[in-house]
Amino acid sequence: MATTYTLISSVTVGSGGAANIDFTGIPSTYTDLLVKYSIRDSNNSISQNINLTFNNAGGTAYSERLLYGSGSAAQSFSSSSAANINFQYATGVAATASTFSNGEIYIPNYAGSTAKSVSVDSVVENNASGTAMGLNAGLSSNTAAITSVKLASPSGTFQQYSTAYLYGISNA
Amino acid sequence: MTNKIVVDCLTGEVQEIALTEAEIAEREVMAAEYAEQKAAEDAEKAEQAKAKKALLTKLGITAEEAQLLLL
Numbered sequence: 710m711a712t713t714y715t716l717i718s719s720v721t722v723g724s725g726g727a728a729n730i731d732f733t734g735i736p737s738t739y740t741d742l743l744v745k746y747s748i749r750d751s752n753n754s755i756s757q758n759i760n761l762t763f764n765n766a767g768g769t770a771y772s773e774r775l776l777y778g779s780g781s782a783a784q785s786f787s788s789s790s791a792a793n794i795n796f797q798y799a800t801g802v803a804a805t806a807s808t809f810s811n812g813e814i815y816i817p818n819y820a821g822s823t824a825k826s827v828s829v830d831s832v833v834e835n836n837a838s839g840t841a842m843g844l845n846a847g848l849s850s851n852t853a854a855i856t857s858v859k860l861a862s863p864s865g866t867f868q869q870y871s872t873a874y875l876y877g878i879s880n881a
Numbered sequence: 882m883t884n885k886i887v888v889d890c891l892t893g894e895v896q897e898i899a900l901t902e903a904e905i906a907e908r909e910v911m912a913a914e915y916a917e918q919k920a921a922e923d924a925e926k927a928e929q930a931k932a933k934k935a936l937l938t939k940l941g942i943t944a945e946e947a948q949l950l951l952l
Contacts, residue, residue, distance in 0.1 A: 718888045720895055727886045728900055728908060734891035758918075760911060767907075784929065786922060795915070863908075863915035866883060875890065 715739070719874040726751060726866035732875045733857045737820035739877030744814040744858060746873040752865035754801035756833040756841035760793040760861040761814065763825065766851050767792040773827075773847035780840045794847035795863065797829040802868075808834035809871065819855040824848055883908075 717739075720730055735742070750757040762771075772789040775796035786796065800810040812831030819825060827847040833840050860873060883905070887896045900908070937944060 718890045718893065718895075720886055720888050722886065723897065725884055725897070727897070728883045728904075729885045731885060731887045732890055733887060734889045736890065758915060760915075779926075782926065782929065784926065786925075788918070792914070793911075795918075861908075861911070864912035875888075 713879045714743070715877045715879070717875045717877050719872065722867045722869055722871040724869050726868055727871075728866050729859055729861035730867065730873050731857060731859045732873075735819075735856050735858065735875070736877070737854050737856070738879075739820070740818065740880040741878040742816040742819045742855065742858070743876040743878055744812075744816075744860070744873060745876070746812045746814070746860065746871070747809040748799040748812070748860075748871040748873070749809045749868040750799040750801050750862050750865045751868055752799075752801045752862070753803055755804045755835055755837075755839055756810075757799045757801040757865060758795040758863060759797045759799050759812075760795045760859075760863050761797060761827070761829075761847070762793045762859045762861070763849055763851065763855045764853060764857050765859065766849075770850045771847060772850075773845055775843050775845045777841065777843045780838050793861075794827060794829075794845070794849070796843055796845040796847075798831045798833050798841050798843060799862070799867070799871075800833045800835065801865075804833060804835040804840075805837065808836070810834060814858075816855065816858075821854065822852050824850045824852060825855060 769790040771791045774787040810833045829845040832842040
């Protein structure tokens with residue numbers, strides 16, 4: 710059971726927007742990592758995926774499975790041998806103005822020497838019937854300790870006032 | 882010009898840096914992959930909606946009536 714949360718770093722996107730947010734130089738002194746984000750993307754849609762990678766490694770190392778709700782239907786999606794984990798959501802500019810998505814990315818045992826599992830809980834804010842919410846289970850087959858985490862917009866930019874907070878969690 | 886934000890967790894330094902040509906090329910690949918994935922997801926959603934509608938038609942009930950049957 711996690712007993713301590715320590716804020717490692719945080720960032721707020723400025724007026725120019727940003728294609729991605731990179732947390733680098735992550736110390737290995739914690740047990741787990743948690744990223745809490747609130748992001749609006751310039752993509753002209755209600756929801757936009759966010760690409761997640763570790764240690765700047767792409768290739769085919771990632772797989773994931775998503776349980777998804779759109780406001781009117783429930784579905785599941787999966788991918789394997791992918792260059793990133795991308796079933797976590799940002800609010801797009803077609804959604805209600807000035808709303809941002811909420812998401813949590815949990816990475817247990819990030820400093821270990823085995824494959825890295827990830828769980829993501831994210832939801833898009835939109836004052837209409839169409840929206841997006843998802844629970845995602847992902848895996849990176851790379852075994853190196855995670856020292857950097859990148860959140861990237863696949864085709865737009867993260868808008869001003871989007872935020873990301875990186876926490877280190879130490880188990881008792 | 883598209884920038885990225887790099888947060889150095891050791892020093893706390895936050896930098897806004899222009900993407901390199903390689904990173905811009907990588908984004909173009911990501912965008913193409915995303916468009917392909919989105920199209921596949923949309924097709925799957927449309928297929929499911931079509932199947933749902935066909936089932937309701939076969940049963941002779943509306944979606945609202947189907948919901949009532951589940952209560």
